[in-house]
Amino acid sequence: MKHCQRILILDDEEALRAIIAQRLKRRGYEILEAGTAEEGLSLLKDTLIDAVLLDIKLPDGDGLILLPEIKQLQPDLQVVMLTGNGTIESAIEAMKLGAYDYLTKPCNLSELEITLQKALEKQKLLLENTGLRQVVNRQTPELKIIAESAPMVALLEMTRKVAQTDASVLIQGESGVGKELIAQAIHHCSSRFNHPCVPVNAGAIPETLIESELFGHEKGSFTGAGSQKIGLVEMADNGTLFLDEIGEMPLSIQVKLLRFLECGEFRRVGDTRLRQVDVRIVAATNRDLQQEIIHGRFREDLFYRLNGLTLIVPPLRERRDDILPLVEQFLENQNNKKLLHKDYILLPETREQLLNYDFPGNVRELFHLIERGQILSIGGRIKPKDIWGNSEQVVKKFHSSDSEEGFLDIFRDNRCLSLEEVEKHYILATLKRVKGNKSQAANCLGISVRNLYRKLQSYGVVE
Numbered sequence: 001m002k003h004c005q006r007i008l009i010l011d012d013e014e015a016l017r018a019i020i021a022q023r024l025k026r027r028g029y030e031i032l033e034a035g036t037a038e039e040g041l042s043l044l045k046d047t048l049i050d051a052v053l054l055d056i057k058l059p060d061g062d063g064l065i066l067l068p069e070i071k072q073l074q075p076d077l078q079v080v081m082l083t084g085n086g087t088i089e090s091a092i093e094a095m096k097l098g099a100y101d102y103l104t105k106p107c108n109l110s111e112l113e114i115t116l117q118k119a120l121e122k123q124k125l126l127l128e129n130t131g132l133r134q135v136v137n138r139q140t141p142e143l144k145i146i147a148e149s150a151p152m153v154a155l156l157e158m159t160r161k162v163a164q165t166d167a168s169v170l171i172q173g174e175s176g177v178g179k180e181l182i183a184q185a186i187h188h189c190s191s192r193f194n195h196p197c198v199p200v201n202a203g204a205i206p207e208t209l210i211e212s213e214l215f216g217h218e219k220g221s222f223t224g225a226g227s228q229k230i231g232l233v234e235m236a237d238n239g240t241l242f243l244d245e246i247g248e249m250p251l252s253i254q255v256k257l258l259r260f261l262e263c264g265e266f267r268r269v270g271d272t273r274l275r276q277v278d279v280r281i282v283a284a285t286n287r288d289l290q291q292e293i294i295h296g297r298f299r300e301d302l303f304y305r306l307n308g309l310t311l312i313v314p315p316l317r318e319r320r321d322d323i324l325p326l327v328e329q330f331l332e333n334q335n336n337k338k339l340l341h342k343d344y345i346l347l348p349e350t351r352e353q354l355l356n357y358d359f360p361g362n363v364r365e366l367f368h369l370i371e372r373g374q375i376l377s378i379g380g381r382i383k384p385k386d387i388w389g390n391s392e393q394v395v396k397k398f399h400s401s402d403s404e405e406g407f408l409d410i411f412r413d414n415r416c417l418s419l420e421e422v423e424k425h426y427i428l429a430t431l432k433r434v435k436g437n438k439s440q441a442a443n444c445l446g447i448s449v450r451n452l453y454r455k456l457q458s459y460g461v462v463e
């Protein structure tokens with residue numbers, strides 16, 4: 001998927017074009033040539049160009065008049081003017097109109113090469129800055145992953161190995177286990193670490209907007225597209241694109257994503273030109289994609305494309321050695337951020353109960369519970385009831401889920417239920433218990449409110 005920079009030489013002197021083209025091709029640039037303004041403009045309408053070498057005197061036009069037209073067609077590209085003696089004043093005028101620099105003929109090829117190189121660096125910086133303004137960069141400066149248990153130690157070892165390759169990675173695991181953290185670790189340990197790691201949450205973007213979020217759009221390409229927008233795939237150029245909750249990607253977008261993954265090429269919405277980027281793909285899901293394929297909700301060909309390497313993050317209940325170190329790290333972080341009272345300690349019975357709890361919402365639920373414990377504790381000593389409410393509730397929590405009124409009824413007639421059905425019943429019972437308060441229910445379940453909404457929508461409970 002490597003993208004080489006493309007330069008257009010727009011000059012009517014064929015011999016000069018040939019010399020410059022030969023030199024630049026040797027440096028790895030892709031070169032296009034045009035001898036007239038008309039030819040140049042027609043190329044710029046169909047092909048994305050990174051820089052133009054533009055002669056001021058053309059047989060069918062003036063470079064100074066052409067310059068604003070070029071900039072209008074492709075605002076990001078850089079223009080270096082070529083000028084004969086006596087037209088230097090025009091060249092200075094061109095710089096006022098937005099040209100990057102000018103060179104006088106006869107050209108010194110080394111100088112020309114350096115000028116173009118600088119122009120292309122500027123263009124890249126401009127693109128990155130636009131990207132940064134548009135993306136909420138959620139990368140943490142120092143990535144601390146707690147891994148005391150044997151399964152997590154093994155997973156981190158695998159993560160390090162996977163990071164050294166450029167293969168697509170699929171991270172699987174229940175909600176809140178730390179899939180996003182592992183994705184960030186892959187990026188940070190890879191050779192792409194000083195380029196962006198851009199997250200895309202397929203479940204959080206409305207279906208009608210996903211394509212333009214991913215691939216960008218041109219001004220006026222649809223109602224509401226008031227300005228040109230660079231898509232997330234372009235922002236991730238040379239870095240990593242993290243496709244979170246890939247299982248929730250609508251089928252219509254899955255086709256477009258597959259095409260992009262196969263060749264690294266895409267089109268902005270409302271643009272006919274093909275663009276190319278070099279990105280590494282890391283995807284994550286808490287769904288069983290094989291099941292999704294069987295039910296026709298996920299494309300098999302996309303699954304095989306994404307599934308270059310698979311990492312499975314185990315649920316917290318299968319790696320209990322991580323529970324207390326995670327709590328310690330959470331408390332330490334909050335102290336560092338000076339959010340709360342300094343010395344919080346877990347009473348021995350609190351530790352005991354945490355170690356025996358099953359955490360359906362995994363690490364995210366653990367952190368929510370500790371946060372609640374901190375707020376309700378007196379003098380920084382976190383008791384079980386600060387975390388789980390009164391002791392009666394605590395006992396109920398540990399007896400599976402009979403705190404959720406009516407939940408156990410679904411098992412009483414020995415019905416055989418899929419995990420999805422059990423989850424649905426549990427969620428609805430929890431919602432009933434908290435009298436429909438969705439943020440409280442999400443908190444109890446250890447999932448985000450957004451995630452809860454999506455699940456309720458899929459049950460047809462909310463619109």
Ligand SMILES: Nc1ncnc2c1ncn2[C@@H]1O[C@H](COP(=O)(O)OP(=O)(O)OP(=O)(O)O)[C@@H](O)[C@H]1O
Pocket residue numbers: 144145146147173174175176177178179180181182244284285286326329363364367
């Ligand atoms: N091993 C770990 N060490 C430290 N913090 C962790 C670890 N695992 C998860 N966390 C923290 O738990 C929270 C949830 O993790 P994360 O968002 O990565 O989970 P996820 O599996 O991507 O969840 P979802 O499926 O809901 O998107 C985050 O605050 C994350 O920093």
